[in-house]
Amino acid sequence: MSPVFSFAVSNWAPQIDAAQQQQLVDALESGHVVFLPDLTFAIEENEQPIFQSELLGRSKNISYLPDRRLLKGSQSSGAELQALQGLMARFAGATAQLTTHLLGPYCGSLIQARTSFRPVEIVGRQTSWRKDDSRLHVDNFPSSPCGTQRILRVFSNIDPAGQPRLWRVGEPFDSVARRYLNTLRPPLPGSSRLLNTLGITKTRRSAYDHFMLQLHDRMKADASYQQHADQDNVAFPAGSSWMAFTDQVSHAAMAGQFALEQTFMLPVESMRSPSAAPLRILEGLMHRRLA
Numbered sequence: 001m002s003p004v005f006s007f008a009v010s011n012w013a014p015q016i017d018a019a020q021q022q023q024l025v026d027a028l029e030s031g032h033v034v035f036l037p038d039l040t041f042a043i044e045e046n047e048q049p050i051f052q053s054e055l056l057g058r059s060k061n062i063s064y065l066p067d068r069r070l071l072k073g074s075q076s077s078g079a080e081l082q083a084l085q086g087l088m089a090r091f092a093g094a095t096a097q098l099t100t101h102l103l104g105p106y107c108g109s110l111i112q113a114r115t116s117f118r119p120v121e122i123v124g125r126q127t128s129w130r131k132d133d134s135r136l137h138v139d140n141f142p143s144s145p146c147g148t149q150r151i152l153r154v155f156s157n158i159d160p161a162g163q164p165r166l167w168r169v170g171e172p173f174d175s176v177a178r179r180y181l182n183t184l185r186p187p188l189p190g191s192s193r194l195l196n197t198l199g200i201t202k203t204r205r206s207a208y209d210h211f212m213l214q215l216h217d218r219m220k221a222d223a224s225y226q227q228h229a230d231q232d233n234v235a236f237p238a239g240s241s242w243m244a245f246t247d248q249v250s251h252a253a254m255a256g257q258f259a260l261e262q263t264f265m266l267p268v269e270s271m272r273s274p275s276a277a278p279l280r281i282l283e284g285l286m287h288r289r290l291a
């Protein structure tokens with residue numbers, strides 16, 4: 001099975017019918033990456049200097065909170081800061097419009113979270129194994145527990161040099177979960193409350209989040225798995241966009257520079273098939289509620 005479902009749209013407010021919307025939602029929920037090869041996020045004239053900036057090189061990840069119009073992680077100032085904030089606000093707006101038009105069944109349920117700009121070339125980036133996103137993993141947030149929400153992410157390759165962004169996409173979530181199930185350990189009693197009290201997590205970490213973080217670590221720490229697990233190489237050309245439930249799709253970013261990413265949260269119960277959610281799959285395997 002190809003992990004990629006390609007769909008032809010070329011603007012950020014595409015008019016598609018309900019059957020196509022359901023097809024896209026079903027592709028996402030069954031663990032596909034929805035690839036939008038013709039959907040380019042165009043860079044405006046005043047934003048071009050951002051890509052030559054030396055300041056960007058020091059920031060691995062610049063984030064923007066659309067609801068608060070707040071930029072974080074940038075060392076830029078003046079016109080450059082303005083342009084950067086403008087770029088990210090435009091992407092937040094474009095992806096909100098895109099998901100409204102493409103994912104009709106989620107209308108009113110998607111919650112727009114953080115926008116991020118990833119200006120650093122992945123190849124040669126120095127990082128710990130746990131933060132090394134060139135290892136196959138599924139996403140979860142250590143400080144912002146997901147609870148009963150999914151992580152849906154929209155990406156755009158905006159590299160002005162035209163380099164593709166290269167991913168590896170691994171086996172289905174169900175297979176990943178079964179492989180590591182016996183290695184997952186329950187949280188220590190009281191740890192969820194303690195993490196929250198100490199401010200390490202913004203809300204109490206659910207058992208689901210605890211197990212997802214462990215799964216993330218088990219995958220990344222397993223060199224043999226990284227090498228031998230079923231996987232496909234996928235190239236996202238400059239000027240293309242794609243989206244996936246990254247809490248479900250095993251993924252690794254191998255190469256590329258200058259990508260934009262927008263995160264949305266979606267309540268499990270707003271899915272067309274909630275049983276496909278990692279939460280429900282883990283609950284099925286563990287025979288108990290986890291969030």
Ligand SMILES: [Fe+2]
Binds near residue numbers: 133137
């Ligand atoms: Fe990731």
